[in-house]
Amino acid sequence: MAWDEAGRHLLLGECKWWQRPVGSNVLEDLRRKGTIFLTEHIGRFAQPPQLTYVLFSRNGFTSDLAAAGEEVLQIAAADL
Secondary structure (H helix, E strand, C coil): CEECCCCCEEEEEEEECCCCCECHHHHHHHHHHHHHHHHHHHHHCCCCCEEEEEEEECCCECHHHHCCCCCEEEEEHHHC
């Protein structure tokens, strides 16, 4: 997790070193964790920040996660 000094952007990430591709269930869990964080720490931000999710995967991503949109950065081990 990281945010910029102005508190306008929040980056939430998770890494999975699994034998299988990462699916949308991991993104949904990360979104849930982000909601909990914002609920508990909203006072740190002047306004609700723009959220960007980052998922790192050893073996890529499922097709349903690939369609998640621009708010999700997907980085596979092969990309590094």
